[in-house]
Amino acid sequence: MAENTVVELTISEGVGVITINNPPVNALTLEVRSQLKRILQEVEGNKEIRALIITGYGSKCFVAGADIKDFPKQMETGPRENATIYKEMFTFLEETPQPVIAALNGLALGGGCELALACDLRIADEKAKLGLPEVTLGLIPGLGGTQRLAKLVGPAKAKELLFTGKVISAREALDIGLINQIVPQGTVLEEALKLAKQLAKGAGVAISYAKYLVNKGIELSLEDGMEIEMQYVEKIFLTQDLQEGLEAFINKRPAVFRNC
Numbered sequence: 001m002a003e004n005t006v007v008e009l010t011i012s013e014g015v016g017v018i019t020i021n022n023p024p025v026n027a028l029t030l031e032v033r034s035q036l037k038r039i040l041q042e043v044e045g046n047k048e049i050r051a052l053i054i055t056g057y058g059s060k061c062f063v064a065g066a067d068i069k070d071f072p073k074q075m076e077t078g079p080r081e082n083a084t085i086y087k088e089m090f091t092f093l094e095e096t097p098q099p100v101i102a103a104l105n106g107l108a109l110g111g112g113c114e115l116a117l118a119c120d121l122r123i124a125d126e127k128a129k130l131g132l133p134e135v136t137l138g139l140i141p142g143l144g145g146t147q148r149l150a151k152l153v154g155p156a157k158a159k160e161l162l163f164t165g166k167v168i169s170a171r172e173a174l175d176i177g178l179i180n181q182i183v184p185q186g187t188v189l190e191e192a193l194k195l196a197k198q199l200a201k202g203a204g205v206a207i208s209y210a211k212y213l214v215n216k217g218i219e220l221s222l223e224d225g226m227e228i229e230m231q232y233v234e235k236i237f238l239t240q241d242l243q244e245g246l247e248a249f250i251n252k253r254p255a256v257f258r259n260c
């Protein structure tokens with residue numbers, strides 16, 4: 001990475017990899033915020049990127065949280081401005097059509113765990129740990145953690161983690177549905193790339209619709225959710241990708257999806 005670069009984007013085979021490299025713990029400093037915002041602007045609308053991975057550099061931390069050392073300043077100006085910029089970035093990850101994978105190379109704590117929660121999928125190194133320890137500082141999560149965690153693992157488990165601030169192992173996180181997969185130590189980026197490349201070759205329109213409908217459906221009644229689902233089924237029946245998928249199956253050949 002070039003001098004003073006703390007967030008880097010690389011793109012290969014349809015997969016964008018965003019790496020946060022802000023030693024010693026990849027804390028979400030103002031510089032990380034600024035560079036991550038610029039990189040997500042690069043990602044937006046980039047048709048070359050059909051799947052996105054976010055990871056941390058090194059084996060210790062994915063992201064160890066917001067920059068605690070910046071808090072005294074925020075206590076003067078108020079937390080809203082900093083939090084709003086991060087929340088806009090996390091919402092982008094949640095709403096961008098591409099599938100977004102958090103490759104948890106190490107500790108995902110506080111804002112780092114909230115960043116992972118804003119991604120669609122979470123793959124963790126077997127040594128990774130996750131938690132929202134804000135309460136141990138007399139704080140609460142401010143980047144969506146109280147909302148997304150409860151939706152993902154349920155209110156009772158979310159309250160347990162939020163009230164105690166405890167940091168849990170990848171195994172415990174898998175058991176409660178906080179992560180999708182555990183991989184051997186040191187292989188999380190390799191494994192995330194395998195999955196991301198598979199998704200990048202997939203039917204991007206269908207995947208983006210499934211992402212939208214799951215996220216939207218959580219807020220709706222079953223009846224309203226199924227109505228929107230049917231609207232998207234009607235839309236997907238008009239895509240060339242569906243024709244390609246059907247023809248490929250009938251002709252016993254791999255489908256080549258072009259996201260149209």
Ligand SMILES: C/C=C/C(=O)SCCNC(=O)CCNC(=O)[C@H](O)C(C)(C)COP(=O)(O)OP(=O)(O)OC[C@H]1O[C@@H](n2cnc3c(N)ncnc32)[C@H](O)[C@@H]1OP(=O)(O)O
Binds near residue numbers: 067107109110142143
């Ligand atoms: C809305 C969102 C809110 C939040 O995210 S609040 C923050 C939530 N995160 C945390 O509470 C984690 C705090 N950090 C820790 O628990 C520990 O650290 C670690 C487990 C990450 C690592 O522990 P160890 O290996 O013993 O190293 P070390 O000496 O504690 O830290 C190394 C250097 O990194 C700084 N640091 C650690 N975490 C943060 C952080 N979140 N923001 C700013 N700096 C951090 C330390 O102060 C120290 O620095 P120096 O070497 O100068 O003493």
